[in-house]
Amino acid sequence: xxxxxxxxxxxxxGQDTKTFRRRLDTLDGKLAKARGQRPQPxxxxxxxxxxxxxxxxxxxxxxxxxxxxxxxxxxxxxxxxKPILMLVFLILGGATGILNVMRTAKSMQGEPMPGxxxxxxxxxxxxxxxxKD
Amino acid sequence: MIGAAYAAEGADHxxxxxxxxxxxxxxxxxxxxxxPLELFGFDASFTNSALFMVIGAVLLTVFIVxxxxxxxxxxNRTQSVAEISYQFxxxxxxxxxxxxxxxxxxxIFTLFMFVLTMNMLGMMPYSFTVTSHIIVTLALALFVFxxxxxxxxxxxxxxxLKFFVPSGVPFVLLPLLVVIEVISxxxxxxxxxxxxxxxxxxGHTMLKVFGSFVVALGLIGGWAALAFMVxxxxxxxxxxxLQAYVFAILTCIYLNDALHMH
Numbered sequence: 001x002x003x004x005x006x007x008x009x010x011x012x013x014g015q016d017t018k019t020f021r022r023r024l025d026t027l028d029g030k031l032a033k034a035r036g037q038r039p040q041p042x043x044x045x046x047x048x049x050x051x052x053x054x055x056x057x058x059x060x061x062x063x064x065x066x067x068x069x070x071x072x073x074x075x076x077x078x079x080x081x082k083p084i085l086m087l088v089f090l091i092l093g094g095a096t097g098i099l100n101v102m103r104t105a106k107s108m109q110g111e112p113m114p115g116x117x118x119x120x121x122x123x124x125x126x127x128x129x130x131x132k133d
Numbered sequence: 134m135i136g137a138a139y140a141a142e143g144a145d146h147x148x149x150x151x152x153x154x155x156x157x158x159x160x161x162x163x164x165x166x167x168x169p170l171e172l173f174g175f176d177a178s179f180t181n182s183a184l185f186m187v188i189g190a191v192l193l194t195v196f197i198v199x200x201x202x203x204x205x206x207x208x209n210r211t212q213s214v215a216e217i218s219y220q221f222x223x224x225x226x227x228x229x230x231x232x233x234x235x236x237x238x239x240x241i242f243t244l245f246m247f248v249l250t251m252n253m254l255g256m257m258p259y260s261f262t263v264t265s266h267i268i269v270t271l272a273l274a275l276f277v278f279x280x281x282x283x284x285x286x287x288x289x290x291x292x293x294l295k296f297f298v299p300s301g302v303p304f305v306l307l308p309l310l311v312v313i314e315v316i317s318x319x320x321x322x323x324x325x326x327x328x329x330x331x332x333x334x335x336g337h338t339m340l341k342v343f344g345s346f347v348v349a350l351g352l353i354g355g356w357a358a359l360a361f362m363v364x365x366x367x368x369x370x371x372x373x374x375l376q377a378y379v380f381a382i383l384t385c386i387y388l389n390d391a392l393h394m395h
Contacts, residue, residue: 051375051379055328055375055376055379056324056328056379056383059324059327059328059331060320060324062324062327063320063323063324063327064316064317064320064324066323067316067319067320067323068316071316071319089316092309092312092313092316093316093320095313096313096316096317096320099313099317100317
């Protein structure tokens with residue numbers, strides 16, 4: 001197909017047409033390659049997951065302190081040790097919140113961060129530019 | 134347009150006006166008894182909240198049944214929406230719980246669709262947002278919490294208690310970490326319910342406050358507030374979807390913990 005078109009270009013006598021076609025063909029090839037390599041433009045599922053994680057953490061930080069406080073208050077009320085257990089459990093609740101954040105951060109490190117493809121794309125662009133030069 | 138409707142709604146309610154003639158932004162959350170009823174000393178009246186739950190459940194059921202009444206190989210628009218929502222939740226369950234979690238798919242699908250419908254129904258002018266009441270979200274979250282805990286004990290027996298004992302921890306720190314794990318577990322229903330309720334209530338209050346700004350600033354300055362409201366309504370629709378999604382995905386994660394214990 002491409003050969004036939006090149007022939008017709010040669011018949012018309014235009015050397016420029018021939019080179020132009022060749023350039024177009026190589027560009028097509030490059031485009032196809034780049035398209036094949038490129039991941040999905042918007043990683044919406046990953047983004048939704050990340051947003052869910054963020055929402056989860058932000059409320060969990062607050063809720064765990066509150067839950068710790070309520071547990072401490074109830075234990076105080078049961079054992080009649082007015083402020084001590086509540087203070088202890090408030091701190092424990094805060095520790096729980098921090099622990100949850102750290103756990104989530106650890107599990108997130110294993111999987112690729114949302115938006116990771118942005119960096120690799122620019123890197124690839126830089127390398128192809130270097131090749132051309 | 135929605136913004137204007139909200140503004141009109143805020144201005145319309147006779148009982149919602151404060152001292153300065155401004156509509157009360159919290160008036161929209163008031164529970165009104167439609168059919169007063171008392172059962173065994175409890176107030177079990179049919180309220181506007183219950184009415185909107187019924188409307189939502191009926192709408193959802195009618196929609197799904199109508200969409201799938203004659204399932205075709207090449208789906209039409211309504212069938213596509215029903216299939217997309219099915220697939221969305223099915224993928225969520227499969228990715229987060231695994232194939233053995235598909236037993237619980239009907240529950241999670243119902244939960245997701247119910248919360249989504251309630252949130253979206255709340256976005257309609259003149260409607261009532263059921264999920265802006267913590268008692269509703271807490272009931273949903275506690276059902277999930279108790280159910281998941283029961284599944285955990287049913288699946289692993291008394292060994293489910295090992296869930297609270299982290300592995301690879303020095304013996305001295307163990308009592309402290311068990312307490313922290315228990316607090317972390319008990320935090321689940323609280324954070325699950327507070328997240329949904331707080332997001333819905335804050336968003337709707339914001340909408341109402343800016344709606345009253347539109348009225349208060351009048352023809353000259355009201356346009357800026359109106360433009361903000363239009364944009365904010367879009368954000369609220371996103372939040373309505375996202376919160377339903379987060380609720381369902383966290384249910385999946387909790388279910389996964391109960392079935393597979395980390």
